[in-house]
Amino acid sequence: MRMAVTMGDASGVGPEITLRCYANGELANDVVVYGDAAILRAGATLLKMEVPIHAVEEPRQVIQGSLNVVDLGLLNAADLTPGILRKDSGAAARAYVERATHDALKGEVAGIVTLPVNKEATRMSDPDFIGHTELIAQLCDVQNYSMMLVTDDVAVSHVSAHVPLTEAIRRVTKQRVRAVIELTHKTLSMDTENPRIAVCGLNPHAGENGLFGDEEKKFITPAIAETVVVGINVSGPYPADTIFHQAIHHNRYDAVVCMYHDQGHAPMKLFDFESAVNVTIGLPIVRTSVDHGTAFDIAWKGTAFTNSLDHALRYARKLASKRHSV
Amino acid sequence: MKGNSVIGVTLGDPAGIGPEVFARVLDDVSTKCEIVVYGARWALELGAKIAGVSPNARYKFVDVGIDKPVDFELGVVSPVCGRIAVESVEAAAADALSGQIDAMMTCPLNKEAIHAAGYSDIGHQEILARLADVDATATMLMTPGLRVVHLSTHKSLIEAGHYVTRDNVLEKIDLCHRTLTRWGLQRIKIAVAALNPHGGEGGLLGREEIDAIEPAVKAAKERGIDARGPLPADSVFNRAIEGEFDVVLAMYHDQGHIAIKVHNFHESVTATLGIPFVRTSVDHGTAFDIAGRGVADSRGTTAALDAALTLAQGALSNDA
Numbered sequence: 001m002r003m004a005v006t007m008g009d010a011s012g013v014g015p016e017i018t019l020r021c022y023a024n025g026e027l028a029n030d031v032v033v034y035g036d037a038a039i040l041r042a043g044a045t046l047l048k049m050e051v052p053i054h055a056v057e058e059p060r061q062v063i064q065g066s067l068n069v070v071d072l073g074l075l076n077a078a079d080l081t082p083g084i085l086r087k088d089s090g091a092a093a094r095a096y097v098e099r100a101t102h103d104a105l106k107g108e109v110a111g112i113v114t115l116p117v118n119k120e121a122t123r124m125s126d127p128d129f130i131g132h133t134e135l136i137a138q139l140c141d142v143q144n145y146s147m148m149l150v151t152d153d154v155a156v157s158h159v160s161a162h163v164p165l166t167e168a169i170r171r172v173t174k175q176r177v178r179a180v181i182e183l184t185h186k187t188l189s190m191d192t193e194n195p196r197i198a199v200c201g202l203n204p205h206a207g208e209n210g211l212f213g214d215e216e217k218k219f220i221t222p223a224i225a226e227t228v229v230v231g232i233n234v235s236g237p238y239p240a241d242t243i244f245h246q247a248i249h250h251n252r253y254d255a256v257v258c259m260y261h262d263q264g265h266a267p268m269k270l271f272d273f274e275s276a277v278n279v280t281i282g283l284p285i286v287r288t289s290v291d292h293g294t295a296f297d298i299a300w301k302g303t304a305f306t307n308s309l310d311h312a313l314r315y316a317r318k319l320a321s322k323r324h325s326v
Numbered sequence: 327m328k329g330n331s332v333i334g335v336t337l338g339d340p341a342g343i344g345p346e347v348f349a350r351v352l353d354d355v356s357t358k359c360e361i362v363v364y365g366a367r368w369a370l371e372l373g374a375k376i377a378g379v380s381p382n383a384r385y386k387f388v389d390v391g392i393d394k395p396v397d398f399e400l401g402v403v404s405p406v407c408g409r410i411a412v413e414s415v416e417a418a419a420a421d422a423l424s425g426q427i428d429a430m431m432t433c434p435l436n437k438e439a440i441h442a443a444g445y446s447d448i449g450h451q452e453i454l455a456r457l458a459d460v461d462a463t464a465t466m467l468m469t470p471g472l473r474v475v476h477l478s479t480h481k482s483l484i485e486a487g488h489y490v491t492r493d494n495v496l497e498k499i500d501l502c503h504r505t506l507t508r509w510g511l512q513r514i515k516i517a518v519a520a521l522n523p524h525g526g527e528g529g530l531l532g533r534e535e536i537d538a539i540e541p542a543v544k545a546a547k548e549r550g551i552d553a554r555g556p557l558p559a560d561s562v563f564n565r566a567i568e569g570e571f572d573v574v575l576a577m578y579h580d581q582g583h584i585a586i587k588v589h590n591f592h593e594s595v596t597a598t599l600g601i602p603f604v605r606t607s608v609d610h611g612t613a614f615d616i617a618g619r620g621v622a623d624s625r626g627t628t629a630a631l632d633a634a635l636t637l638a639q640g641a642l643s644n645d646a
Contacts, residue, residue: 241586266584
């Protein structure tokens with residue numbers, strides 16, 4: 001089972017984390033990197049590491065005992081400029097993801113783990129670029145997906161992610177909430193029988209019976225009722241300020257469905273900043289990501305945390321193996 | 327400093343957990359303050375019985391003089407209990423306004439019960455604003471290590487979003503700075519949270535940061551206030567907990583409440599800004615489902631009483 005790792009923006013921590021994980025023996029032979037071999041070779045020299053890098057054109061050409069790279073040949077050694085925002089490295093980072101997604105759709109790799117792109121850099125060549133999640137969903141031609149954050153304790157999925165808050169409120173519809181409950185159920189069912197799902201309200205106190213907003217009555221409660229009918233173990237809407245405590249400290253729920261980006265992201269970062277894995281659910285392929293950015297300020301200094309790549313790879317392998325066994 | 331501070335405590339709705347929890351707190355009260363209890367005496371006696379304590383701490387009692395309803399039942403909405411709760415708050419607020427008590431700490435009231443009693447207020451903060459004749463109030467939540475003031479609280483999310491204007495944000499930064507200075511903080515560093523994901527990403531994910539929050543922060547700085555922001559809501563609270571800021575101004579109810587309750591569920595305390603006296607409260611409701619069972623957690627009430635004393639003495643510390 002080959003797993004793709006896209007190395008991310010060359011100026012950021014992605015390629016460095018890739019090299020250091022390989023050197024630490026944390027990248028199994030089943031990993032194939034999508035990126036630029038020239039950057040990885042120059043980076044290994046910069047970090048004074050000896051990493052055997054094997055450039056291939058197709059993922060099936062990988063060999064044992066090397067860090068295999070599907071080499072897109074977009075950047076040269078001279079383009080390794082730590083911490084510098086560049087149009088070419090931003091465009092290259094996007095290209096690695098595009099190629100890996102196509103290979104995953106063809107079945108050449110069992111899943112993709114993405115290292116960070118720098119949005120500002122990528123937008124220099126693609127002004128409409130919002131993020132990995134949106135790009136991959138678009139390449140897969142899927143509208144019905146959701147961003148999920150996973151830790152050992154709980155999974156949190158989102159009805160919307162990278163949209164303005166006023167737009168996020170408009171996206172709280174019965175159909176969409178129902179779809180995200182179903183996607184969450186389907187994903188968690190891979191390793192948890194009858195997963196317990198809690199759904200957040202949108203408004204303070206989950207609307208307090210219509211006193212502070214009616215989206216709960218109009219959309220969220222009916223969506224929950226419909227998914228209960230089809231046998232999903234789901235309940236709510238619950239006030240968003242108490243449900244995380246119930247889910248995590250009292251282990252009452254396996255997943256929480258959130259109505260907007262910060263409703264899920266803020267508590268997850270307060271609970272478990274280091275180990276959260278970002279998973280896109282609802283795609284025809286497996287895709288996970290580390291939950292941090294390019295960190296230009298510390299890139300290529302040998303200090304970036306490498307744990308999150310390990311977490312993201314492990315979760316991707318788990319999803320991929322369940323998918324294969326079905 | 328004059329002698330001991332005098333803290334007025336309202337017992338809240340007699341059918342809720344307020345009286346039983348406070349009876350337990352009263353059993354083990356700090357000697358650094360004098361307590362005046364406002365409510366129905368029968369409710370405190372019942373609470374003490376449920377909690378299994380016989381408080382011998384010295385306290386004064388101001389009885390609102392309303393008898394126990396014949397059909398009284400713990401955990402059930404009653405208009406008489408709603409009236410007791412509101413009249414207790416009214417009596418305590420009158421004493422706070424005239425300086426007879428230095429601060430008040432309120433036990434929970436039940437919104438349905440006060441509506442059944444004919445009051446249109448949403449909660450304590452609205453009652454107190456009415457009694458003190460002020461309109462610019464704000465709710466602060468505090469736990470060890472994190473303080474959050476809210477731009478708005480009891481509004482639907484869409485209305486809360488519309489409330490994010492330059493003037494509203496600036497007014498709350500200013501209120502926050504003035505009040506926390508009076509309560510003892512020094513060289514206050516205020517972080518202002520963003521409304522949109524990733525702080526709006528330069529307008530790509532919403533314009534409120536550019537149109538309202540940034541101009542408000544700039545104007546606050548011109549007034550000499552150390553304000554920073556807008557900062558993304560999924561990292562600003564971590565930074566405040568690590569000590570970078572003394573307080574975070576949250577743009578809506580759940581933004582602040584989620585952070586506080588995830589950080590420290592049991593010891594969060596509410597304080598009201600913008601009224602002319604100190605008022606704190608425990609950050610939970612009447613919990614009718616467990617009222618009378620003697621199992622309610624009293625940590626929050628103890629923390630609220632301690633906080634009332636600290637704020638009344640202007641002894642809030644940047645490190646706490």
